[in-house]
Amino acid sequence: MINEKKYLVLLVLLAGILLAAPTLIRMLNHNTYIINSEAYNNIRLYNQGSSNYDSLQGHSIPLNIINLIRLNDAARQVLFKIVPIILGLLTVILAYLVLHKQNISEKTIIAIVTLMIVSPIFMYIFTDYKVYSFVIFLNILGLYLLVNNKFMFSSAIFAIIPFIDIFSGIVTLILLLTYLFSSQKHRTAIRITGIVLTVTIILSMILNTYYGYNILHLFRFNLQNILTDIGANIGVSFSIIILTIIGLILLWEDGWRTLVTYTLMLIFIVASVFNDTMRIYMNFVIMIYAGFAFIYLNKRKWSIAIIKKTTILLIICSIFFSTLVYTTKIVRSEPTPDYVDALNFIKAQSLPTEVILSSPSNGYLIEYYTERMTLVDDSTKYYDKAKYDNMSVIASSRNLERTEKILKEYNIKYVLIDQEFQSYLNEKEGLLFIIQTSNKFTSIYKNSKVEVWMYTG
Amino acid sequence: MKLDKLKEVKGKPIIWLLLIFLVVLAIRLYIAFQTPLFNYDAYFSLRQIDNIKDSGFPLYKDALSYGGKTQLFAPLNYYILAGFSLIMPSEVAAKIIPNIIAALIIFIVYYLSFKITKNNKISTITSFMSGFIPIYFVDINRISINYLAILLIFTIVYCMLRLNERKYVDYALILMFLLVLSTSMAFVLVIGLLLYLLLLKLENFAVEMKELEIILFFTFLVFWVNLLIYKNAFLTHGLLVIWQNIPVTILSSFFSNIGFIQVLGAVSIIPIIFGVYAFYAAFHLERSKDVMILISVGLSAFILLWFKLMDFISGLIFLSITLVILTSYSLKRLSDFIEKSKIHRYDKIITAAIIILFIITVIPSLVSIVSSSRIGPLSTPSMNDVVTLKWCSENLPKSAVITAGLEEGNMVAYYGQRKNIMDTNFLLTPQIDQRLDDLNSIYTTTFETKAISTLNKYNSKYILVTQETLKNYNIAKVSYVDDDKCFKLEYYRNGTYLYNTDCKVE
Numbered sequence: 001m002i003n004e005k006k007y008l009v010l011l012v013l014l015a016g017i018l019l020a021a022p023t024l025i026r027m028l029n030h031n032t033y034i035i036n037s038e039a040y041n042n043i044r045l046y047n048q049g050s051s052n053y054d055s056l057q058g059h060s061i062p063l064n065i066i067n068l069i070r071l072n073d074a075a076r077q078v079l080f081k082i083v084p085i086i087l088g089l090l091t092v093i094l095a096y097l098v099l100h101k102q103n104i105s106e107k108t109i110i111a112i113v114t115l116m117i118v119s120p121i122f123m124y125i126f127t128d129y130k131v132y133s134f135v136i137f138l139n140i141l142g143l144y145l146l147v148n149n150k151f152m153f154s155s156a157i158f159a160i161i162p163f164i165d166i167f168s169g170i171v172t173l174i175l176l177l178t179y180l181f182s183s184q185k186h187r188t189a190i191r192i193t194g195i196v197l198t199v200t201i202i203l204s205m206i207l208n209t210y211y212g213y214n215i216l217h218l219f220r221f222n223l224q225n226i227l228t229d230i231g232a233n234i235g236v237s238f239s240i241i242i243l244t245i246i247g248l249i250l251l252w253e254d255g256w257r258t259l260v261t262y263t264l265m266l267i268f269i270v271a272s273v274f275n276d277t278m279r280i281y282m283n284f285v286i287m288i289y290a291g292f293a294f295i296y297l298n299k300r301k302w303s304i305a306i307i308k309k310t311t312i313l314l315i316i317c318s319i320f321f322s323t324l325v326y327t328t329k330i331v332r333s334e335p336t337p338d339y340v341d342a343l344n345f346i347k348a349q350s351l352p353t354e355v356i357l358s359s360p361s362n363g364y365l366i367e368y369y370t371e372r373m374t375l376v377d378d379s380t381k382y383y384d385k386a387k388y389d390n391m392s393v394i395a396s397s398r399n400l401e402r403t404e405k406i407l408k409e410y411n412i413k414y415v416l417i418d419q420e421f422q423s424y425l426n427e428k429e430g431l432l433f434i435i436q437t438s439n440k441f442t443s444i445y446k447n448s449k450v451e452v453w454m455y456t457g
Numbered sequence: 458m459k460l461d462k463l464k465e466v467k468g469k470p471i472i473w474l475l476l477i478f479l480v481v482l483a484i485r486l487y488i489a490f491q492t493p494l495f496n497y498d499a500y501f502s503l504r505q506i507d508n509i510k511d512s513g514f515p516l517y518k519d520a521l522s523y524g525g526k527t528q529l530f531a532p533l534n535y536y537i538l539a540g541f542s543l544i545m546p547s548e549v550a551a552k553i554i555p556n557i558i559a560a561l562i563i564f565i566v567y568y569l570s571f572k573i574t575k576n577n578k579i580s581t582i583t584s585f586m587s588g589f590i591p592i593y594f595v596d597i598n599r600i601s602i603n604y605l606a607i608l609l610i611f612t613i614v615y616c617m618l619r620l621n622e623r624k625y626v627d628y629a630l631i632l633m634f635l636l637v638l639s640t641s642m643a644f645v646l647v648i649g650l651l652l653y654l655l656l657l658k659l660e661n662f663a664v665e666m667k668e669l670e671i672i673l674f675f676t677f678l679v680f681w682v683n684l685l686i687y688k689n690a691f692l693t694h695g696l697l698v699i700w701q702n703i704p705v706t707i708l709s710s711f712f713s714n715i716g717f718i719q720v721l722g723a724v725s726i727i728p729i730i731f732g733v734y735a736f737y738a739a740f741h742l743e744r745s746k747d748v749m750i751l752i753s754v755g756l757s758a759f760i761l762l763w764f765k766l767m768d769f770i771s772g773l774i775f776l777s778i779t780l781v782i783l784t785s786y787s788l789k790r791l792s793d794f795i796e797k798s799k800i801h802r803y804d805k806i807i808t809a810a811i812i813i814l815f816i817i818t819v820i821p822s823l824v825s826i827v828s829s830s831r832i833g834p835l836s837t838p839s840m841n842d843v844v845t846l847k848w849c850s851e852n853l854p855k856s857a858v859i860t861a862g863l864e865e866g867n868m869v870a871y872y873g874q875r876k877n878i879m880d881t882n883f884l885l886t887p888q889i890d891q892r893l894d895d896l897n898s899i900y901t902t903t904f905e906t907k908a909i910s911t912l913n914k915y916n917s918k919y920i921l922v923t924q925e926t927l928k929n930y931n932i933a934k935v936s937y938v939d940d941d942k943c944f945k946l947e948y949y950r951n952g953t954y955l956y957n958t959d960c961k962v963e
Binding site: 242306 | 626630666667670671673674676677678680681684685688691692695696698887888891
């Protein structure tokens with residue numbers, strides 16, 4: 001028991017270090033700004049006060065009850081910066097306790113939780129304010145209550161999820177049903193929880209529709225990079241995939257239950273290649289299999305000892321390599337003080353109705369600091385495909401008339417060119433040419449990171 | 458007494474193998490030294506070898522390629538050649554060592570064939586065939602990594618077949634480390650071994666734990682080491698890195714340079730027929746685990762080739778060596794059949810007929826490949842090009858960028874010691890298609906302003922026009938260089954021109 005507590009403390013400590021490290025390293029580099037991610041969008045939407053409409057970008061947003069909680073400034077800062085880390089640490093503790101209830105050996109539990117902590121997705125979710133930090137925490141909390149036979153509380157917890165993110169609610173329901181197929185335990189509790197969850201999903205759908213949100217926008221599927229070793233934001237490491245495959249083979253039992261469960265899992269895994277939410281959920285599921293495989297490889301008697309040692313070392317190195325690549329990436333990510341300075345300049349310079357053109361991946365960040373509309377951000381392609389396509393037209397067109405028409409149509413006054421957008425524009429070879437040759441653009445700001453051009457046409 | 462001794466010696470396979478090895482090596486070196494020069498791609502390797510010799514390290518930060526870029530590669534092959542270049546000139550080492558490595562394949566083909574057939578005669582015949590596969594002669598002057606990769610891969614396969622002996626486990630481990638440090642072609646073996654496990658499962662063979670462990674270890678090793686080496690390429694190109702950032706126009710003409718008949722000739726018809734039969738026999742007539750591992754490696758090369766994930770020549774070499782080894786299995790079946798039949802008296806005649814048939818079919822392809830001006834080992838730059846570039850190295854400013862044909866880029870960096878616009882190392886170069894289009898347009902455009910603006914774009918004031926470039930672009934001359942206002946002939950030597958321009962398009 002003492003040992004178990006010791007391990008749990010060490011795991012929480014490891015999680016704490018990994019979650020705080022990127023922000024701390026950035027602070028050491030005199031960068032106190034939140035890492036560029038959807039966190040900026042969440043904070044802006046929270047600050048805006050409306051739970052169903054994005055007044056800056058001008059479209060409906062899905063219902064999120066967290067946006068309804070009103071807090072003072074100090075409490076908000078805690079919510080945005082500290083709460084996600086605390087939720088991450090609680091998730092670690094709860095995951096450990098849930099696994100303890102499953103007749104899994106202590107070593108395997110430690111392996112599973114460690115793999116979960118060092119996974120880039122865990123770091124992505126819990127380093128700053130993401131909707132998923134609440135959703136995943138609630139899932140684990142609900143599961144903890146469920147395995148402890150407190151299904152009333154468990155149902156209540158699961159019922160909250162669709163009101164934070166309706167698609168996460170649907171994914172939770174699918175996973176609960178998969179669990180129902182695969183396990184003989186807690187069947188009644190899962191059924192009741194499933195019914196409650198279904199009802200709340202329907203309720204959430206009705207509310208969303210009532211507030212004018214198109215439910216179809218929830219289903220965001222497109223092919224994405226899923227390997228963090230090669231630069232994915234929300235992905236897993238190659239070694240984890242191999243370990244998961246080994247784990248799936250090891251835990252295979254003959255019978256239709258396993259067959260159905262594995263089929264559902266396979267569908268889920270394939271779908272998770274195309275969808276962020278599913279990939280985030282899948283990360284936590286596959287860690288169980290990967291953990292089993294890791295312990296199996298470690299425990300089993302190998303024919304050649306040196307191969308065992310080298311293979312285990314390679315696995316550990318490659319998993320930590322993936323974590324390191326991801327940490328380095330987010331430590332180096334925007335915004336830097338120079339970048340924020342450029343955004344503050346635009347904010348001071350521009351009228352509230354003027355629109356900024358830049359790369360979609362920096363859209364949330366620009367909207368947050370400038371309080372101005374951007375032509376495109378990470379969600380534009382789902383809400384307004386035509387707008388998204390027009391960005392591509394502007395970037396590649398050398399026809400001044402056509403470009404000006406689009407610029408005027410959307411009231412685009414500023415073009416913010418950072419390193420990423422510069423590479424994109426270089427590739428497209430349209431807008432840069434027009435900027436340099438048309439005399440319709442004036443460079444109004446330039447530093448080492450960013451150049452801002454004003455459309456004066 | 459003497460006759461008995463001679464017969465005894467004649468019966469020893471090692472004598473035959475040494476003889477074949479020496480013949481193969483002699484032919485290869487004879488072809489290699491027909492020219493003091495190398496194929497165009499080889500000049501990148503020569504630069505790496507020289508740099509290792511001078512500084513101890515490969516040239517990862519290349520100041521000349523593409524006007525300056527980072528190169529990514531596994532360095533072991535270059536270190537081996539640099540090691541030998543300490544005892545002989547690097548250009549000599551670069552001719553001799555790769556060809557010795559290439560000729561060594563006959564030993565490993567013999568041992569693999571012997572493992573499959575337990576028959577000295579058949580194994581010797583197949584090792585002889587492996588030495589004369591026409592496509593295997595393409596890389597004679599290319600300082601190619603293919604030879605070392607193939608030798609290592611098939612030696613590992615041999616070790617995999619003998620894992621029950623402890624020393625072969627150690628050999629396999631050492632060779633695996635050497636392989637991943639030599640080339641990314643280790644993926645061929647990884648995929649082959651994973652296919653092998655799949656085939657064993659499908660054919661209900663027992664998978665030995667040692668095999669499984671080594672395959673698992675090797676899979677992790679290859680992926681991790683390659684992630685480390687090519688990390689920047691993965692981050693830059695994402696998953697598309699598997700196509701090595703090769704421009705679309707080159708990728709789309711992947712199979713168009715060589716027709717089906719030429720492929721048959723390049724691999725040789727006898728190994729194809731017997732190899733394909735072995736594939737059929739191993740699955741339908743007499744299931745053999747040893748053959749399955751070879752089939753898996755062959756399939757792996759075929760799949761990678763099909764999806765254009767592997768260089769065409771490398772893929773064909775892999776396939777041909779696999780087919781040659783599989784040929785031994787078919788020959789063994791044929792030999793068993795003959796032994797049981799009434800024609801067993803003609804055994805020697807049949808053997809001789811197969812060898813003669815092989816030689817007859819191989820010689821025309823061999824001659825055709827060796828003399829091929831496109832892919833042959835003698836398709837080297839001309840001495841005029843070399844002299845011109847050496848002149849550049851002595852007379853042009855250090856910062857000069859020389860525009861040359863795509864294939865000549867590495868030569869510009871090696872002999873000219875000046876920056877090029879483009880060469881055949883495509884990784885980590887942004888807008889590679891645009892760059893290739895620009896390069897092509899410099900030679901093919903009829904508009905002087907367009908050519909000058911493109912030259913300005915890449916800060917290039919010099920254009921190298923060789924006979925090879927004119928042939929590749931199918932033009933008699935570059936159309937705008939006669940304009941004396943903008944273009945000045947800086948150097949000329951027997952059909953190789955170097956033009957200089959100081960004009961700018963604002």
